[in-house]
Amino acid sequence: MNHNTPLSPRPLSHLSDAQPRVLSTSQLRAHGVANAEINQQCRPGGAWQQFLPGVCLLHPGPPTSEERLHAVLMYAARSSLREPAPRGQGIPAQPAATEPGAQEPPTPQRYPDAMITGLAALALYGFSSAPSLLSLDRIDVLVPRLRRLRSTGCARIVRTPALPKPEQVTGLPVAPVPRALADAVAELSEAGIVRRLLTEAVRGGHCEPTAVVRELTQARLLNRPHVADAVDTLLAEGRAIAEDHLYRMVREHGLPDPVWNVDLRLPGGPHLGGLDAYWPEQAVALELDTRAPRQGPWQDDDALWSEYARKREHLERLGITVIHVTPRKLRDAMEQQAAVVRTALMAACDRDPAAYVVVLPR
Known part of the structure; x- marks a missing residue:
């Protein structure tokens, strides 16, 4: 068998049943799926779909909220997600369950240099004043400033000169609340929504007012009247x-x-x-x-x-x-x-x- 020999249907069937059901094209190739097979599976009416550039959804239906989040993170971090595997093999079997009391091996960072931010992050933190994940047309993802990426599909790229340390929420890297708030507020023009988000951040114990104001200041958002008014409410709430x-x-x-x-x-x-x-x-x-x-x-x-x-x-x-x-x-x-x-x-x-x-x- 040479490198151009078509794969049998078995690995593709195994991939379709694997979890998660979102993989990058580089991951698929590392698992022995040739580009021709990827393109064939992602054709209209096929078993898969190319959801974002370089990211495939391994079923034909609409993505779930979880799949959209993974896809956006994978798109933003895909240059670091090449996982070598023996040619022609399917997804490796899941590791055996850890024995009770045994120490689990350290887990490598799944999506390096990428984290969910903005309204999607606030939804993950459980903000009642944030829209639901399903209702969001775009999901903000924070990346280093020098990354060569563009916003596309449901992924909106937000750049920063220095990435904060992410929080882990439902197993996903998520920007800290103050940074997520600043990125959300940057895209909002309705004063009532901004005020409710900032107030909930403090009233719900998610963060201190000073941390929020610091992020808003660094993002140069306090010159917007509706943001400045919301900050006055925030500081009053925090002091109370x-x-x-x-x-x-x-x-x-x-x-x-x-x-x-x-x-x-x-x-x-x-x-x-x-x-x-x-x-x-x-x-x-x-x-x-x-x-x-x-x-x-x-x-x-x-x-x-x-x-x-x-x-x-x-x-x-x-x-x-x-x-x-x-x-x-x-x-x-x-x-x-x-x-x-x-x-x-x-x-x-x-x-x-x-x-x-x-x-x-x-």
């Missing part, structure tokens, strides 16, 4: 959730009640800054760190932190202990943050008395 966690921390961990949302001033002097909670007897202040980069991608976290640092230094020179708490820490490590506050309150008796300050409602 963080304040609720702060109230819970004081209540559930037995901390003394502070005065809430106050401004401090020196008697007859300048304004010292606003605080989320203040314990006057112990001169302990707490401030939620809800920084968000709004002015542009050139503004980094160091510049944003400077305002907090100046206020903190001024207050501490007056003998006031300042505690900064992030919304994430309040959400994920509330007991630990309560211990920090309790320690600061207990240490007050060992410090020199703080300067007298005027406490005003904010």
Whole structure:
């Protein structure tokens, strides 16, 4: 038998029954299926169909949502998906089941340098405000900027200079929520949809508002009025959730009640800054760190932190202990943050008395 000898029907039958039912043409060739057979099977009325360039669907009917996702990822990563196999053989048999308690071998990255993003990613994360996968005409796939690919069919190529680390959702590489949101918002013009997506991201605990705003800033989307308005709603939502966690921390961990949302001033002097909670007897202040980069991608976290640092230094020179708490820490490590506050309150008796300050409602 030479390399041009037609294959028997057996390997093709085996391929048609194999899972998954989406394979690249390079994978098919690696499994011994010649180009002529691929073309024959993908002709109108054939058993297969060429769904995207270089990607075949091994049945004639419409693809499922899962098959569309795999096909888009395969199209974007197909240059890295050549799997050598002995000539003339069908799909290799599935590996034997792992014995209970045995360590499974490491799984190689299935779709290198490609991940689902945009609305499809949000649907995979379970966003109720995102359209269903079946209703999406196009699926966004994130790839490195220098990849030579074009959008085609249901695959829309989104480029980035640096790929984020993907999350694994239902076994698929998916962009982190903040990046997926930014890629979705870039294609949306309806203010209500943008606002619902951003609000659900925070309310559903998918990510912090600052991470979303950072991605929107880097994508230069905050100059769009409907996006800027949605971000204002997002930040307000994020702060409300963080304040609720702060109230819970004081209540559930037995901390003394502070005065809430106050401004401090020196008697007859300048304004010292606003605080989320203040314990006057112990001169302990707490401030939620809800920084968000709004002015542009050139503004980094160091510049944003400077305002907090100046206020903190001024207050501490007056003998006031300042505690900064992030919304994430309040959400994920509330007991630990309560211990920090309790320690600061207990240490007050060992410090020199703080300067007298005027406490005003904010």
